[in-house]
Amino acid sequence: MPIVRVAINIPVDTLFDYQTVDATPDDIGLRVSVPFGKKKVVGIIIAISDTTQIDTGKLKPVCSIYRETKPLPASLLELFRFCSEYYHHPLGMVILNSLPAAMRCNKAIQIKKPASNLSFELTPAGKQIDRSVIPARNRVARRLFSAFLESAALTETQIKQISPRANQWLPEWLHRGWIAAKQAPADTSATVTGSIPILTAEQAAAVNAITAGLQQFNIWLLHGITGSGKTEVYLRSIEPVLAQGKQTLVLIPEINLTPQLEKIFRSRFAATPIVSLHSGLNDSERLSGWTQAQSGAAKIILGTRLAVFTPLPDLGLIIVDEEQDSSFKQQDGLRYSARDMAIFRARQHAVTVILGSATPSLESYYNALNGRYHTLRLQSRAVRNAGLPSIHLIDTRIHKMQDGLTEPLINAIGRCLIEKNQSLVFINRRGYAPVLLCKSCGWSAACQRCSSRLVVHLRDKQLSCHHCGHQESFPRACPHCGNQDLAPFGQGTQRVEDALTSNFPAARILRIDRDSTRRKNAWHDMLQAIHGHQIDILIGTQLLSKGHDFPNLALVGIVSADNSLYSTDFRASERLFTQLMQVAGRAGRAQIAGTVLIQTEFPNHPLYQALQHHDYDGLAQILLSERKAAGFPPYVFQALLRGEAHDLNPVLNFLHQAIKLAKPPEAVELFDPVPAQMHRLKGLERAQLLIQSTSRKQLQAFLTEWCVQIHALTNHKVRWTLDVDPLEF
Ligand SMILES: [Zn+2]
Numbered sequence: 110m111p112i113v114r115v116a117i118n119i120p121v122d123t124l125f126d127y128q129t130v131d132a133t134p135d136d137i138g139l140r141v142s143v144p145f146g147k148k149k150v151v152g153i154i155i156a157i158s159d160t161t162q163i164d165t166g167k168l169k170p171v172c173s174i175y176r177e178t179k180p181l182p183a184s185l186l187e188l189f190r191f192c193s194e195y196y197h198h199p200l201g202m203v204i205l206n207s208l209p210a211a212m213r214c215n216k217a218i219q220i221k222k223p224a225s226n227l228s229f230e231l232t233p234a235g236k237q238i239d240r241s242v243i244p245a246r247n248r249v250a251r252r253l254f255s256a257f258l259e260s261a262a263l264t265e266t267q268i269k270q271i272s273p274r275a276n277q278w279l280p281e282w283l284h285r286g287w288i289a290a291k292q293a294p295a296d297t298s299a300t301v302t303g304s305i306p307i308l309t310a311e312q313a314a315a316v317n318a319i320t321a322g323l324q325q326f327n328i329w330l331l332h333g334i335t336g337s338g339k340t341e342v343y344l345r346s347i348e349p350v351l352a353q354g355k356q357t358l359v360l361i362p363e364i365n366l367t368p369q370l371e372k373i374f375r376s377r378f379a380a381t382p383i384v385s386l387h388s389g390l391n392d393s394e395r396l397s398g399w400t401q402a403q404s405g406a407a408k409i410i411l412g413t414r415l416a417v418f419t420p421l422p423d424l425g426l427i428i429v430d431e432e433q434d435s436s437f438k439q440q441d442g443l444r445y446s447a448r449d450m451a452i453f454r455a456r457q458h459a460v461t462v463i464l465g466s467a468t469p470s471l472e473s474y475y476n477a478l479n480g481r482y483h484t485l486r487l488q489s490r491a492v493r494n495a496g497l498p499s500i501h502l503i504d505t506r507i508h509k510m511q512d513g514l515t516e517p518l519i520n521a522i523g524r525c526l527i528e529k530n531q532s533l534v535f536i537n538r539r540g541y542a543p544v545l546l547c548k549s550c551g552w553s554a555a556c557q558r559c560s561s562r563l564v565v566h567l568r569d570k571q572l573s574c575h576h577c578g579h580q581e582s583f584p585r586a587c588p589h590c591g592n593q594d595l596a597p598f599g600q601g602t603q604r605v606e607d608a609l610t611s612n613f614p615a616a617r618i619l620r621i622d623r624d625s626t627r628r629k630n631a632w633h634d635m636l637q638a639i640h641g642h643q644i645d646i647l648i649g650t651q652l653l654s655k656g657h658d659f660p661n662l663a664l665v666g667i668v669s670a671d672n673s674l675y676s677t678d679f680r681a682s683e684r685l686f687t688q689l690m691q692v693a694g695r696a697g698r699a700q701i702a703g704t705v706l707i708q709t710e711f712p713n714h715p716l717y718q719a720l721q722h723h724d725y726d727g728l729a730q731i732l733l734s735e736r737k738a739a740g741f742p743p744y745v746f747q748a749l750l751r752g753e754a755h756d757l758n759p760v761l762n763f764l765h766q767a768i769k770l771a772k773p774p775e776a777v778e779l780f781d782p783v784p785a786q787m788h789r790l791k792g793l794e795r796a797q798l799l800i801q802s803t804s805r806k807q808l809q810a811f812l813t814e815w816c817v818q819i820h821a822l823t824n825h826k827v828r829w830t831l832d833v834d835p836l837e838f
């Protein structure tokens with residue numbers, strides 16, 4: 110009797126063996142229902158074997174094998190195995206967590222048939238029919254019939270758009286000979302609608318280079334300034350992939366950007382089946398998109414990080430847009446980097462991967478410098494006559510701030526209003542003020558569950574923790590000294606909004622942050638208002654900085670960005686630079702010349718100097734030499750062993766015990782356990798220890814062995830995780 114080896118969604122890195130009568134090697138990658146303890150759970154068949162190390166008498170039989178979906182392909186299972194080994198995360202959890210929710214349930218799933226490419230048209234007999242033969246009560250049928258009269262042919266999708274129930278009339282009308290079905294041309298090639306921009310010389314060179322090498326594994330770093338038309342390079346690179354009937358995976362950092370990008374892709378490739386995969390979909394939408402990708406029907410798959418694990422039988426190209434974005438790295442559970450997994454997949458399938466960015470991550474930039482990646486530069490803006498914005502620094506030691514705003518910035522916004530242009534004030538902190546302070550004794554409101562201050566939200570008279578969501582009402586007096594004069598200190602988006610409203614009472618002001626975009630469709634409505642020129646002044650956090658195109662935007666003001674300049678996080682400067690470049694890049698993308706004003710106490714700081722001169726390379730060189738001197742990535746590889754518990758001591762003890770077990774080779778260095786930068790979060794104390802090596806291979810070998818030993822350290826009080834290539838400390 111064959112034995113199936115099954116991966117299950119539990120935190121133990123082992124496969125489980127079961128007996129079955131009818132499994133064949135074709136079943137590898139299928140979902141299976143198996144008894145586990147007292148329950149039945151769903152798993153994935155990883156292998157089929159004749160032998161087992163379990164006493165065959167004790168082997169339990171499989172309950173059932175789910176055959177309604179195709180099995181996960183071998184290449185995807187290989188990707189999961191790599192991911193599991195590299196991030197030291199149990200294989201079963203890696204696989205099951207990547208699947209749509211419906212597939213993680215232990216039951217058969219209903220798969221809706223994807224729309225066929227049939228289309229329908231009226232027969233000559235059908236054209237003679239008077240619409241009134243359809244009873245008036247069948248309103249949908251009448252609408253459908255009118256639609257047939259108005260157009261030559263209707264596809265199933267178009268019919269569904271008339272009404273989801275419209276297709277119920279098709280069988281009857283076919284039977285009566287009113288309509289005939291025909292196969293729509295299976296044209297998935299680049300059918301183009303709308304006008305196609307003429308490529309700049311740099312874009313053309315990039316497209317030529319990429320498309321010449323599509324059939325092999327290549328990593329391209331597409332390094333293009335904001336507004337240089339990277340998307341157009343993507344579109345042109347996809348054309349030949351579609352022409353071969355192959356699939357393109359496009360990974361984007363932010364779910365908010367999907368509708369915009371989907372629109373661009375759909376209007377360029379009107380006849381091509383495109384699916385989006387992101388966390389905003391409901392379970393059945395996600396399952397439907399996933400199965401269309403798996404069947405090969407979907408030719409373009411647009412998605413956020415999890416989409417990197419979608420089965421793609423005809424993969425031809427991978428694009429990672431904004432490759433530097435930290436959202437590609439998952440920060441809990443399986444802490445994988447979707448960008449790095451995308452590169453692994455491209456190598457696996459011998460296809461090209463394009464990493465696009467205006468400000469590449471230093472890791473990627475370094476890989477390009479030493480030739481591991483090829484570089485393509487786009488150094489001019491794609492729209493004719495659109496120059497880069499001019500960037501000026503406002504020295505806040507000279508120009509005093511009122512509610513976070515200096516006079517030169519206020520004046521510039523005023524001029525913008527007169528000229529009927531939009532301006533944007535960027536402040537990456539929501540709420541009214543970051544601190545509530547007692548002026549008498551210096552007490553400030555802090556979260557009981559986190560090592561963080563509570564943010565003042567004046568509108569709802571609440572103090573709120575942005576880390577755990579805890580809220581409480583304003584204290585009447587200082588709990589420490591009884592003083593009643595408590596004052597908000599510092600600025601958030603709401604305070605800047607109030608200040609601008611009192612400065613410009615007639616202006617139409619819109620605040621965009623996580624509080625104002627919480628309502629469903631809020632973001633969509635706001636974007637429409639901005640594009641419809643119904644807004645004069647925008648105030649926003651980093652939500653606004655990514656990818657969006659605001660053609661009327663002439664001025665960007667950056668308020669209080671200095672905090673990150675002297676952070677203890679070695680990546681803070683890189684992140685700040687990226688963020689400010691992105692925000693600055695929103696200005697002057699169309700015909701309007703853009704200006705960026707940055708308020709700072711440190712106008713001579715190299716970061717601001719580089720920003721002012723649009724000098725990414727200059728700053729990257731400085732940061733790289735700092736990293737080299739300090740022994741930070743990309744010159745070393747890191748892993749972080751994190752622990753958390755209700756008290757700090759057991760966590761530190763656990764980490765010390767782990768160190769005692771470790772027998773690192775010479776190239777691997779272990780540091781002392783330290784409390785995390787945010788040492789208390791959601792009521793748990795957190796500490797960590799850093800492991801570092803100049804050899805990724807040696808680091809991995811060490812971690813594999815060490816992980817087994819740490820697992821044996823039974824300590825139920827401490828929860829621990831290993832984070833490979835950590836981005837947050
Ligand atoms: Zn006080």
Ligand SMILES: [Zn+2]
Nearest residue numbers: 556559574577
């Ligand atoms: Zn908190």
